[in-house]
Amino acid sequence: MSTYLEPLRQFRQAIYESFPYRRDSLLDLLDAFSSNDRARSTVELSLNPCFLRQYSALYKALSAAYVESDYPVCSLAAYQQGAVLLNTLPPPTQLPYPVFGLDETPNERVFARCLSDRQNIHRSTAVAAQRPVSEGHNYSVLAAFPEAGADDWSQWALPLSVDRVSSVSNAVEVAHNQIAQLLSYPHSATWPLKVLTVDSRYPTPAFLYGLRDYDDLVVIARVRRNRTFYCQPDPDDRSPTRPRWYGPRFQLNDPANWPMPAQQETLTRRQPNGQPLSLHLMRWTNLLLRGTRDYPMHRFPFDLLRCQRLDATAHPQGPPLWLMIWGQPRQQITAAQGQQAYGQRFRLEHFFGFAKPHLLLTAFQTCSTPHEINAVRLASLASGQLWLARHLVQTLPWPWQRYTPSAKTQQRTPRQVQRGFAPLIQQLGSIAPPPKTRGIPPGRSKGTRLNPRSPCPLVKFHPSQKLCPCKDTQQSA
DSSP states (O other): OHHHHHHHHHHHHHHHHHOSSOHHHHHHHHHHHHTOSSOSSGGGGGGSTTOOSOHHHHHHHHHTSOTTOSTTSOOHHHHHHHHHHHHTSOOOSSSSSOEEEEEEEEEEOSSOTTOTTOEEEEOOOOSTTOOOEEEEEEEEEEEEEOOOOTTSOTTOOEEEEEEEEOTTSOHHHHHHHHHHHHHTSGGGGGOSOEEEEEOTTSOSHHHHHTTTTOTTEEEEEEEOTTOEEEOOOOTTOOOSSSOOSOOSEEETTOGGGOOOOSEEEEEEEEOTTSOEEEEEEEEEEEEBOOOOSSOOGGGSOEEEEEEEEEOTTSOBOSOOEEEEEESTTGGGSOHHHHHHHHHGGGHHHHHHHHHHHHSOTTOOOOSOHHHHHHHHHHHHHHHHHHHHTTTTSOOOOOGGGTTSHHHHSSOOOHHHHHHTHHHHHHHHOOSSOOOOOOOOOOOSOTTOOOOOOOOOOOBOSOOOTTTOOOHHHHHHO
């Protein structure tokens, strides 16, 4: 137990010292996030046994958590906490490099008329004929994927950096800042190679060209099945005009114009449910992505990987998965390693599915954009604390879950760790001292009138700061 207890204590001490203001209330609030069982809103966390203060201290703590959280300035406390969480990662053993993931998630705030810098966001809906458009904020999350041991749940994701995508920025610029922050951590220098996995919205010239100077980073991105790439031009073509930058077309949905792959192999693996999985991998090297004048992508070739699932009779089963392997050291990653690394990207979906309802990632209702950012970052930080406590808590299944296979195994899910976190903290004790009675405050003087908040318009385009009517918009942007 001491092997897992000491990293948790060091983590809590480092987090406690990283907050410049109201660190006692913030640590109690972090424990309330980590042990939430019944709360459906952030203010209900003040009723949590781990939060020893009144509900007014909760709001004051959120207002002072990250005083420098306005984009694009990175908060010093958030930077220190990301470094502390990265230091807790064990060295990779299954793969010769650590794997990270980057994705964007919406925070829907339809009825927050006084919230600054609201914009149109994507909202996933399973209802037919429903428009997937809503109003709110977008957040970019960069997470690390620790390797799962024999007694670990295999889908843990540790968010290292959480930033809001403002209306005067875009997801690509925020992602570049997060990646630069990740590579600036002292602990990341111990890994000679880092792999970043992203979804199909990121493999664009603007995103990839901004990462061209990193010689220890490889990007593995999923590409749509209707994309078109290009082969290398013919070296014997002696045209009197400018030399060609792009060769023959490589259209993914047309096998007739596919060149001969540089590598082919068939893998057979065992799935978590015990069923065999057969994959046929085809790899093409030194392909080109068409760029622009500002993004000359013909100078930066990449490799393309096609993953096709096979059934028991070795016939294709379902549509293939196309992966782009981009970066200077991309040749160090084999086809099997590329497919295995991208398979870990779906841990982010598990994190969002757990953090939104149980960690209240997007449940804080406020009219202040910086306070919303602070609440999202604290909820993300609680996920890292749960990961460190995964071997220290007791499994507390519900009566109807005592005979399920998940209750008999040592692989505790984040929800199981969260249910057993409160008894663990009560046994270990908190670093934060208990609150002291200060008497009854006088409150507002008689006759005080509060000015109502002015509503902020919905941002439907990228305005300049001079046209923005809200003062908070310039601060949060």
